[in-house]
Amino acid sequence: MYKIMLIEDDAQLCELVKENLERYGYEVELPIHFSKIEEEFAKINPDLVLLDINLPYYDGYYLCRSFRQKSNVPILMISARSQEMEQIMAIELGADDFITKPFTFDMLHTKIKATLRRVYGEYSAKEENQNCAGSLCLDEKTLILEYEGSRAELSKNEYKLMKKLMENEGTFVSREELIEEVWDSVTFVDDNTLTVNMTRIKQTLAKLGLSQVIKSKRGVGYMLEIPAGIQHD
Template identity: 55%
Template structure:
């Protein structure tokens, strides 16, 4: 489950944003004390930041620059400053996107999802042909998963799902996110397709000696948890 930090002093907008994004299974945090924004940012360690420009005690542009020194989390400005110059300034400070007020929550959600895909998903730089997490190696060239001295072959869908879960270790990945991983213009993908493929992943992890690692967050999604 991705953590979103909303830095916005309009309490109503903050509340509406939180409630809307929570429907899509994001964990949403708000700044409590605007005098200690940097400390709260470090404590929350968000996966994505929604940042206003006009804030008490701080300027959003300066905060963006500070955050960028500490984190690669996507930053999206939400601001009433709609001029092209202001938008360019925000991007130059290190933001990933800029949305002007008033905006629809559908557009905000689309920008959040796009930023997450670019940073953590299929378009991220972390897309090496092979990677290892908790001793499990996934090779995208050979479609094989190995652990210690055992290996199994994976289907295309199994490869997509186990890669997504491993890269989000100990975080719940929603069913919607996993379905998006499986989406293919040439084939029909539904909730049953996801359930079947998750079961296959569980079986193949067991084959290589990793048992009971796939956990189900009922009604939300799945995550990997490895026993010590």
């Protein structure tokens, strides 16, 4: 999951952009204090920065130059200023691209994807290898479960079970379906084997800060249910 630092003082626009990007599986971080943005940038260590020009304390040009002196992180400048000279200045100070307000979310996402692909390699490969339910993501190649920056590695069987639950998020999956998903046969698998694996998954989710998101119902099966407060999809 790519981490984007969004630096924008328009609270309404900021919330809309954050919500939209999280739907695409990005982790979006917002500054807490505009007077300490440089410190927060170092702490967040983002994969990409969306940076407005008109900001309190320091303008976007100053911050762009400051970030570029410390990091090669891609920077997309955002501004209602449409003059060519403004865009040239942003690029010369180290910005990778310039987005003029008002913009559509499709255009914003397209520019973000293109920049990430150019800087980090093939964007689609990382995106396609992940299954996400809200901010909870599961990586197919590494078997790593990630939630809000915290990570945990699953066993191969735990990964298969978690993937099945995430693909059916909000719906109960029968014990038989889960067993067949992992062991191919219900006949020769002890029912307790599934229970043990599900217990381990629940413990892992709890360590990530997601307690009781897997529900079980006797005679029905298991269901992954992400609470509304952390569901972004």
